[in-house]
Amino acid sequence: MLKRRHSDSEVVAITVDGVAVEARAGESVAAAVLVSSSEATRTTPVSESPRAPYCMMGVCFECLMEIDGVANRQACMVQVAPGMRIQRQLGARDLRGAE
Amino acid sequence: MTVPFDIAIIGAGPAGMAAAHEANSLGLSAVVIDEQNAPGGQIYRNVQRVIAERPEDIRILGTEYACGNGLADGMQSSGIKHLAGHMVWQIERDGTVWCSDGNKAKRIQARTVVLATGAMERPMPVPGWTLPGVMTAGAVQILMKSAAMIPDGPVVLAGSGPLLLLVADQLIQSGARLAAIAETTSFSHYLAALPKLPKALSAMEYLKKGLQMRRRIKASGVPIISGISGLRINGGAKATGITFKAGGRTHTIAAETVLLHQGVVPNTQASRQLRLDHGWHDTQHYWYPKTDVFGATSEEKVFIAGDGAGIFGAMAAEVSGRLSVLQIASHLGVIDVAERDRKAKPLFSEKHHHDAIRPLLDALFPPPAEILNPRDDATIICRCEEVTAGDIRKAASLGAPGPNQLKAFLRAGMGPCQGRMCGLAVTEILAAALGKSPVDIGAYRIRPPLKPLSLAELADMDTDPGTVTSSSL
Ligand code: FES
Numbered sequence: 001m002l003k004r005r006h007s008d009s010e011v012v013a014i015t016v017d018g019v020a021v022e023a024r025a026g027e028s029v030a031a032a033v034l035v036s037s038s039e040a041t042r043t044t045p046v047s048e049s050p051r052a053p054y055c056m057m058g059v060c061f062e063c064l065m066e067i068d069g070v071a072n073r074q075a076c077m078v079q080v081a082p083g084m085r086i087q088r089q090l091g092a093r094d095l096r097g098a099e
Numbered sequence: 100m101t102v103p104f105d106i107a108i109i110g111a112g113p114a115g116m117a118a119a120h121e122a123n124s125l126g127l128s129a130v131v132i133d134e135q136n137a138p139g140g141q142i143y144r145n146v147q148r149v150i151a152e153r154p155e156d157i158r159i160l161g162t163e164y165a166c167g168n169g170l171a172d173g174m175q176s177s178g179i180k181h182l183a184g185h186m187v188w189q190i191e192r193d194g195t196v197w198c199s200d201g202n203k204a205k206r207i208q209a210r211t212v213v214l215a216t217g218a219m220e221r222p223m224p225v226p227g228w229t230l231p232g233v234m235t236a237g238a239v240q241i242l243m244k245s246a247a248m249i250p251d252g253p254v255v256l257a258g259s260g261p262l263l264l265l266v267a268d269q270l271i272q273s274g275a276r277l278a279a280i281a282e283t284t285s286f287s288h289y290l291a292a293l294p295k296l297p298k299a300l301s302a303m304e305y306l307k308k309g310l311q312m313r314r315r316i317k318a319s320g321v322p323i324i325s326g327i328s329g330l331r332i333n334g335g336a337k338a339t340g341i342t343f344k345a346g347g348r349t350h351t352i353a354a355e356t357v358l359l360h361q362g363v364v365p366n367t368q369a370s371r372q373l374r375l376d377h378g379w380h381d382t383q384h385y386w387y388p389k390t391d392v393f394g395a396t397s398e399e400k401v402f403i404a405g406d407g408a409g410i411f412g413a414m415a416a417e418v419s420g421r422l423s424v425l426q427i428a429s430h431l432g433v434i435d436v437a438e439r440d441r442k443a444k445p446l447f448s449e450k451h452h453h454d455a456i457r458p459l460l461d462a463l464f465p466p467p468a469e470i471l472n473p474r475d476d477a478t479i480i481c482r483c484e485e486v487t488a489g490d491i492r493k494a495a496s497l498g499a500p501g502p503n504q505l506k507a508f509l510r511a512g513m514g515p516c517q518g519r520m521c522g523l524a525v526t527e528i529l530a531a532a533l534g535k536s537p538v539d540i541g542a543y544r545i546r547p548p549l550k551p552l553s554l555a556e557l558a559d560m561d562t563d564p565g566t567v568t569s570s571s572l
Pocket of ligand 1: 030052053054055056057058059060061062063064074075076077
């Protein structure tokens with residue numbers, strides 16, 4: 001869905017659902033996930049409908065993801081850091097927190 | 100000993116940064132609390148790094164964007180405290196501000212508060228707007244600024260407003276593939292805007308920029324379809340394009356990325372939490388906290404600067420940030436009224452200049468009725484709790500008289516975004532269903548915390564109110 005126009009900035013190694021992803025320094029988690037795949041970043045607890053970041057500025061809460069074991073974080077408001085573990089939140093798992 | 104700050108400034112966009120400058124030059128103690136890691140707000144997002152690391156991108160992002168660099172550098176080199184990466188979750192009328200850095204909650208004492216919390220894009224409820232692949236135009240601009248990212252596949256933009264065209268222009272220059280621009284603006288809007296033109300002529304630079312933008316888009320060959328209606332987004336697991344009506348026929352445009360924009364509105368979450376008096380903008384259909392010319396609100400210690408008090412743009416926001424601080428300085432006895440007025444005079448005329456373009460833009464880009472009150476019952480309004488326009492109309496017929504009662508019926512506005520996405524539409528749908536005005540219907544009551552915070556953040560809080568003050572930060 002997205003691509004980087006420059007690729008010369010420092011690589012930050014993260015994982016998304018256990019898969020290694022190369023992010024770049026300064027990117028938000030939401031940006032790094034969107035550039036790696038165009039799939040939904042979560043599904044809703046109510047009807048499991050697919051969602052992805054909508055506003056990128058912290059107001060819509062569509063980008064909720066599990067980051068380093070903490071569920072329901074706004075991925076557009078968190079910058080990537082080396083070794084960060086990111087999980088999609090699928091369906092009602094969201095309510096219980098991640099496994 | 101507790102020494103409160105003279106001013107707590109919430110937000111580091113143009114209004115907040117300018118307020119910080121002014122406070123610094125008047126010798127007031129101020130703290131700027133901002134959710135982002137670097138100053139700039141959304142309009143000047145990441146500007147310092149862009150200029151340092153990829154200055155060639157200024158050609159695309161614009162010289163106006165580059166102007167933010169001076170404000171950001173200036174604020175950082177001043178004596179003003181900047182709490183970056185701090186989310187404000189409660190503001191009290193006495194000047195107490197509660198925030199968190201993500202690990203630990205903090206309490207900040209100030210004599211006055213300047214809300215510089217800015218604007219957000221109007222949520223655009225159309226069928227399919229929750230699908231992955233759909234974003235706001237502003238969201239993609241944030242990706243361009245913060246991460247040099249653009250959409251990879253074909254893009255379509257839909258809606259109206261200066262930002263829609265600006266983002267289209269910037270995407271074209273960045274090499275993105277635009278399938279089309281579908282705008283709700285039609286010839287009748289130009290006619291309606293015509294009487295506002297003479298006043299707008301005094302702010303010629305805005306008109307020039309708008310015309311240049313349109314010319315560049317035209318020259319690129321990207322089709323612009325005007326006067327569209329009945330917009331819907333196609334797709335199952337993700338967006339595959341849009342369908343709409345224009346010129347008496349139905350159009351379908353395939354795209355992997357759909358960018359929506361229908362103007363910007365004040366972000367009233369903090370002003371609502373403070374229970375400030377709000378008014379309703381009849382042309383642009385948004386709530387704004389009522390302020391005087393200095394940004395003073397219905398609460399003595401609370402001021403609002405910038406687009407959070409009504410949409411006038413970044414340049415006007417800067418001026419209003421300075422004006423608020425001048426008034427605060429005179430209240431605190433740092434300057435007398437004569438000096439306040441002497442300093443305020445050129446600022447008022449500057450503000451007047453930037454405000455002159457607004458009536459034209461407001462008339463040219465009004466939000467269409469079908470966005471305010473979606474006709475299709477299946478359209479999702481509250482994205483968090485998946486409440487549809489039909490659900491809301493049904494609740495109204497069953498006796499829900501306003502947005503707050505609707506929460507009990509449908510949980511609308513009770514999800515993680517706390518009504519930021521559905522609030523305006525809920526007010527409009529109820530108003531239409533019950534035959535009342537939006538002012539009679541009112542808005543969601545907003546309670547702290549403004550954003551969710553964890554128990555761990557609260558548990559680690561410094562409870563001594565003297566811990567975070569101007570003397571110890
Ligand atoms: S994308 Fe909207 S809050 Fe993160």
